[in-house]
Amino acid sequence: MLLSMTGFGEARAQEAGLAITAEVRSVNNRHLKISAKINDPYGRLEPELEQLAREYARRGTVQVSVRIERPRKVEDYRLNQVALASYREQLERLGGGPVDLGALLGLPGIVEEFRTAAPDVAGEWPVIARVATEALKNFEAARAREGAAMAAELLALVRSIRESLARVADRAPLLVQSYQKRLTERVQALVQEYGVAIDAKDLIREVAILADRSDVSEELVRLRAHLEQYEEILDGPESGGRKLEFVVQEMGREVNTVGSKSNDVEISRIVVEIKGVLERIRELVQNVE
Incomplete structure (x- = not known):
């Protein structure tokens, strides 16, 4: 099963008096690089969050961010009645009339916020970890969906290469026949024009040399073996980007060898087509975990 190296997942929950938001996103990278961020005062949990993320990714640049808020309660605030009375008296003296108390609430020192006790960071980690894990699972599911789409395209591309190799295999034997025909016609022309005698053994040897130099059967066998391995990786239980x-x-190496051995316009054109398909495959594979 292929997994994409790009993906996004998120999860939200309100539990144990905490409002937790977790987000995971990634881009492709040849290696695994994880960045974990949690707002204060939970920063010391970042190593645990990074370790958790390593269970869901093997390659790519992965960013995990968790935001934790503690909803405020009524008892977390109180009015400073002394300050409120002072503001009110002074404004009434200046204005000569009663003052709307609601207008005074935004003035400095009127509303005091009680400082809550420091949170139990270690004790709250299980709750945080559950939300982060849910985000990571959503992240993994998104990567699996994209990976399935890439696998389908990669299989279609490999079928295209198989068809091209079949055309090369059909064309290759004709090269020797064509060369033999051209060489024979050239020899006959030389004999007629200059009366030169050509030993049949020499002619056969020249044809044999070309046949050996232009033989791409081994390259085609190795290419087919690579295609089989390629399909096995796509069908495997793990994502095998490397x-x-x-x-x-x-x-790519075998295809280059086929192109260099075959002095034929048609095969050269097919080789160019295969190289184009391989380039598209490389682009897709770069995003496979």
């Missing part, structure tokens, strides 16, 4: 990168690299 393995796919290696297999595609080997396929």
